[in-house]
Amino acid sequence: MAGTLRPARTKQASEPGPDGRAELGLLQVIGADGAAAKTVEPELPVEDLQRMYRTMVLIRTLDERALKLQRAGRIGFYVSCLGQEAAQVGSAQAFEERDWIFPTYRDPAIALHRGIPVVELLRQCFGNARDRVRGRQMPVHYAFREIRFVSISSPIGTQLTQAVGVAHAARIRRDPVVVAAYCGDGATSSNDFHAGLNFAGVWKAPVVFLCVNNQWAISCPSAKQTASETYAAKAVAYGMPGVRVDGNDVLAVYRATKEAADRARRGEGPTLIEALTYRMGSHSSSDDAARYRPSEEWEAWKAKDPIDRFRRYLARRRAWSEDFEHEVVAGASAEVQAAIEEAEGTPVPAIETIFTDVYAEMPPHLREQLEELRRAEAAGRGEEEKGEFPL
Amino acid sequence: MAELTVLQAVTDALRTEMRRDDRVVVFGEDVGKNGGVFRATEGLQKEFGEERCFDTPLSECGIVGTAVGMALYGIRPVAEIQFLDFIYPAFDQIVSEAAKMRYRSGGEFTCPMVIRAPYGGGIRGGLYHSQSSEAYFCHTPGLKVVIPSTPADTKGLLLSSIRDEDPVIFLEPKRIYRTVKGEVPEGDHPVPLGKARLVREGSQVTLIAWGAMVPVCEKAAAEAAAKGIDCEILDLRTLVPLDEAALLESVRKTGRAVVVYEAPKTAGFGAEISAILAEKAIEVLEAPIVRVAGFDTPFPYTLENLYLPDARRVLAGIEKAVGF
Ligand SMILES: Cc1ncc(C[n+]2csc(CCOP(=O)(O)OP(=O)(O)O)c2C)c(N)n1
Ligand SMILES: [Mg+2]
Numbered sequence: 053m054a055g056t057l058r059p060a061r062t063k064q065a066s067e068p069g070p071d072g073r074a075e076l077g078l079l080q081v082i083g084a085d086g087a088a089a090k091t092v093e094p095e096l097p098v099e100d101l102q103r104m105y106r107t108m109v110l111i112r113t114l115d116e117r118a119l120k121l122q123r124a125g126r127i128g129f130y131v132s133c134l135g136q137e138a139a140q141v142g143s144a145q146a147f148e149e150r151d152w153i154f155p156t157y158r159d160p161a162i163a164l165h166r167g168i169p170v171v172e173l174l175r176q177c178f179g180n181a182r183d184r185v186r187g188r189q190m191p192v193h194y195a196f197r198e199i200r201f202v203s204i205s206s207p208i209g210t211q212l213t214q215a216v217g218v219a220h221a222a223r224i225r226r227d228p229v230v231v232a233a234y235c236g237d238g239a240t241s242s243n244d245f246h247a248g249l250n251f252a253g254v255w256k257a258p259v260v261f262l263c264v265n266n267q268w269a270i271s272c273p274s275a276k277q278t279a280s281e282t283y284a285a286k287a288v289a290y291g292m293p294g295v296r297v298d299g300n301d302v303l304a305v306y307r308a309t310k311e312a313a314d315r316a317r318r319g320e321g322p323t324l325i326e327a328l329t330y331r332m333g334s335h336s337s338s339d340d341a342a343r344y345r346p347s348e349e350w351e352a353w354k355a356k357d358p359i360d361r362f363r364r365y366l367a368r369r370r371a372w373s374e375d376f377e378h379e380v381v382a383g384a385s386a387e388v389q390a391a392i393e394e395a396e397g398t399p400v401p402a403i404e405t406i407f408t409d410v411y412a413e414m415p416p417h418l419r420e421q422l423e424e425l426r427r428a429e430a431a432g433r434g435e436e437e438k439g440e441f442p443l
Numbered sequence: 444m445a446e447l448t449v450l451q452a453v454t455d456a457l458r459t460e461m462r463r464d465d466r467v468v469v470f471g472e473d474v475g476k477n478g479g480v481f482r483a484t485e486g487l488q489k490e491f492g493e494e495r496c497f498d499t500p501l502s503e504c505g506i507v508g509t510a511v512g513m514a515l516y517g518i519r520p521v522a523e524i525q526f527l528d529f530i531y532p533a534f535d536q537i538v539s540e541a542a543k544m545r546y547r548s549g550g551e552f553t554c555p556m557v558i559r560a561p562y563g564g565g566i567r568g569g570l571y572h573s574q575s576s577e578a579y580f581c582h583t584p585g586l587k588v589v590i591p592s593t594p595a596d597t598k599g600l601l602l603s604s605i606r607d608e609d610p611v612i613f614l615e616p617k618r619i620y621r622t623v624k625g626e627v628p629e630g631d632h633p634v635p636l637g638k639a640r641l642v643r644e645g646s647q648v649t650l651i652a653w654g655a656m657v658p659v660c661e662k663a664a665a666e667a668a669a670k671g672i673d674c675e676i677l678d679l680r681t682l683v684p685l686d687e688a689a690l691l692e693s694v695r696k697t698g699r700a701v702v703v704y705e706a707p708k709t710a711g712f713g714a715e716i717s718a719i720l721a722e723k724a725i726e727v728l729e730a731p732i733v734r735v736a737g738f739d740t741p742f743p744y745t746l747e748n749l750y751l752p753d754a755r756r757v758l759a760g761i762e763k764a765v766g767f
Pocket of ligand 1: 156158206207208235236237238239240266268269270331335
């Protein structure tokens with residue numbers, strides 16, 4: 053597969069043209085009409101392609117329902133990844149089970165694609181007693197040990213150095229593990245982006261950095277985020293290849309990621325991939341993109357929807373039919389509906405979860421504070437406060 | 444038993460633990476071939492190779508961020524920050540990441556790791572090679588904060604810190620790195636975290652200190668004894684989790700407390716000690732709690748000896764408490 057990726061330094065336009073044709077330096081596989089460029093089309097079995105499609109539909113179904121739950125006040129906050137499904141699923145497909153994932157809050161489809169059921173995500177969003185993270189984090193901050201999907205943090209960029217640490221440790225232990233380090237375009241301005249890529253370059257760490265460039269960091273457009281021509285170009289300074297792919301083209305993302313992961317596994321070091329896409333929704337349920345974003349931009353990107361594009365490809369490959377579509381959509385709705393019912397019906401976490409997991413063993417001062425709270429609770433519970441998240 | 448300095452005890456602990464547990468790795472700026480700017484990692488790269496003791500690029504954010512990753516993966520990182528004054532670029536990784544990983548992931552992911560840093564004044568280091576910023580870390584749930592004051596404790600506490608299941612900030616009083624010597628048991632002798640050390644028994648006033656202030660208190664106690672005042676000295680050793688039982692027991696006995704710390708006075712860890720005593724032992728206090736601390740200024744260069752609490756200032760504090 054080597055050799056199909058183009059260098060990051062190429063001068064290029066900011067986005068693919070309206071006909072879906074690849075602009076300079078932007079790797080594309082699926083054209084707007086669903087036809088694949090044969091020279092770069094990856095060899096994936098139909099079952100894998102269909103599974104990728106299912107995950108993309110599932111996350112879109114969940115996003116739509118979860119935003120409504122938030123609007124109705126049933127969950128406190130939500131972050132949708134509308135329009136970015138291909139960037140997540142295409143890359144997730146390229147990693148192996150033993151690989152580690154450092155996601156951002158906008159990458160839940162990776163967890164789904166690695167086998168986490170929707171109900172696990174919703175338990176977290178409801179912060180209930182069955183939530184893995186015990187109701188301690190705002191919605192969408194998931195953590196799943198069994199798929200090596202590392203706990204999501206709110207501070208932007210912090211996962212990037214950590215990913216390099218995991219990769220370095222794996223190499224010391226002689227484990228053939230590759231680490232996926234996701235970040236947004238805004239995160240490329242963070243300390244950890246620079247430190248992480250620099251350490252990875254120096255240590256030749258087996259990391260694939262995936263910058264999902266949705267062109268906005270809340271209300272900050274890329275033009276105000278960086279003076280670099282592209283985000284991928286930043287790789288050059290760290291001594292690693294930088295690759296730019298069409299982030300709405302699930303097979304292009306898969307191909308670039310697979311090449312980078314293979315390269316890392318062979319001991320050839322890290323790669324930075326920039327997946328160009330667009331944040332179709334507001335930043336979060338607390339944000340209103342209409343305040344700062346021109347609607348024409350949104351219209352243009354709507355025409356490039358990653359799920360529509362992939363569907364056209366599958367149809368051309370005879371891997372899609374109306375019946376299949378119906379089954380996938382109905383299945384996703386049913387799973388999400390059942391998950392909401394379970395998650396909403398589960399009680400809040402026990403009081404001691406405020407104090408457990410601060411340390412491996414609860415030290416005396418926390419035990420004392422827990423007892424204090426228990427006594428106060430026994431004397432009468434205070435008014436429940438409604439959560440507001442100005443993010 | 445061997446007679447070691449505090450600094451040699453650090454090296455001894457690292458070597459001992461690296462021999463015992465092949466998951467332990469030591470890294471930071473200049474720690475490899477050079478053995479660290481204070482020589483705390485002297486000889487480790489030679490004995491254990493470049494995979495177990497290695498240099499990093501010059502980025503504290505990177506050092507601690509990668510340490511978090513290594514801990515997540517299951518090896519045991521011991522990261523050196525060259526001076527505590529330079530830890531601030533890593534503050535986010537320490538406070539937002541290492542400290543909160545277990546909690547925020549419901550125990551799915553944990554961060555057993557040690558960050559070692561020389562701290563404190565007394566070496567003519569000026570503003571940026573002298574700070575005692577332990578309180579920032581004590582204020583962060585999820586971290587343990589350990590500060591030894593003797594060679595034996597340095598070794599024993601560092602062994603326990605590396606074995607601990609949670610992130611430990613291990614602060615080394617660089618002022619006494621080479622000046623304080625003592626017997627250190629050979630081999631594997633961990634000292635448990637969370638236990639204070641009774642340095643000197645006394646009946647009239649308890650001096651509470653940690654790190655390089657412990658020998659200062661010993662000197663002050665000797666001078667006080669000459670004046671007929673009987674001081675007890677408690678070396679906290681671990682600030683978080685604090686050995687509150689030992690603190691309260693001592694002050695209940697003496698009825699007076701002088702807290703000595705070299706950090707700026709306001710909101711320093713001594714303020715927390717004072718608050719605990721006021722909350723839980725006010726009925727036994729025969730005098731106001733006295734704080735002898737650094738001033739609420741940046742750390743000065745030429746006049747550092749006036750800034751740092753010395754035996755004279757501690758003695759004045761003792762007399763204030765006893766003479767109330
Ligand atoms: C260190 C830090 N600063 C500010 C914020 C507030 N904040 C949350 S998301 C965000 C924008 C992030 O943009 P980007 O990295 O492009 O990711 P995207 O949201 O577009 O997926 C900001 C400023 C934060 N979470 N962390
Ligand atoms: Mg963005």
